[in-house]
Amino acid sequence: MPPAGALKSSRRGTLRPPFCLDTRTAPMSAVDENIHRLEELFAGLPGLGPRSASRIVSELLTTRRDEARSLCEALSETLRRVHHCPRCHALTTEPVCGICRDKTREEGVVCVVETPADLEAIENSVAYKGGYFVLMGRVNPMSGVGPEALGVPALLERLAREPVREVVLATSYTAEGETTAHLLAAVIKKHHPQVRVTRLARGLPSGVEIEYTDAATLAAAVAQRR
């Protein structure tokens, strides 16, 4: 006769190890602790999940060991030297970033972006030759991210110091991006009313058919037609 507890469990259909379905109570993974830690670190990066993290770690530790060493050295060296450019807040390993050092760029226009990736995307368009200011985020009252955390005072100081005639707000067309743009427009208008504030136009993406375009994009494209 089995003990009462065991009988109860089996009636409920509870599975016991090694057939445990609950990962929280599963026995310790057979994966090496250090390797598992690496996988967790990669899985925490933007755009990566547990499966891709596991594949990356596996390749770095086997067929791509030289790349793994280069990655370690480059990351370590860059981490040691990287800081925000004092003029535009972009990340740089030089005292002042390459764009701010470039004397051929138009000084009178500053494009405000959320991230270095956004800056790179606009640079890749080859349509803009002015300066930048990188917010490193966007306003988020719920997380306590306000204008100070985004370096807005430094942007205002730059507008006072340099002959800027236009600020292009290139924040995302998301709720937070729009809030950030409205806030920036209001602050700039208050402190530097002579500076023209513009917003990136919203339009239809290249190669997209009208009938497959979402209503919000179409509405903006119609409103901003020229």
Ligand SMILES: [Zn+2]
């Ligand atoms: Zn810079």
